[in-house]
Amino acid sequence: MKPIHILLVEDNESDILLTMDALEEGRISNKVSVIKDGNEAIDFLMQSGKYAEKNLPDLIDT
Template sequence: MKPQSEALEILLVEDNPADVDLILESFAETGNGTRLHPVRDGEDAMRFLRQEGEYGEAVRPDLVLLDLNLPRMDGREVLEAIKSDPELKVLPVIVLTSSQARKDITTSYQLHANCYITKPLGLSQFYRIAEAVEGFWQHVAVLPSGR
């Protein structure tokens, strides 16, 4: 296991306010200091990642939690844009969505998602996901950011 590192910076791309609240609460409960930066659609996600407009001072996230079903620019389009951008393509992307459709899973991996997680139903299951994400990406994996 690698040593404790700085807190993770995660871009959360999710349009459902209830899911945003559950995810924020889940990561807060782990006590690891992970900072989530929620945006509600794919266009804002890309502006955040490219530090454009109102996101000019945005931090470079260590990874992205991405819903597939988003307004304006859906998650598949966001994933494709991230993985085809020379500056962003090394950024790990975890698809966190309600879809269990085999087509969505396959398409996400074809677009180079690093992981596909189906959203759970309750807070305790979201908490387990938060712990697993932090445990792996903060303490086991070496991120492109060097954390």
């Protein structure tokens, strides 16, 4: 199965660590991009600014 690209939008560091640990424990080897701010998430999805060269995610988790 092809790995998917997950965009995690979360500003709580503990929740980020929990999510990353759960993915690792489940042996899910997908690419995860973490964005901590809603405005940055919009930039990421619009591929603007510092995210101009980033690929769009297959899944968004908030």
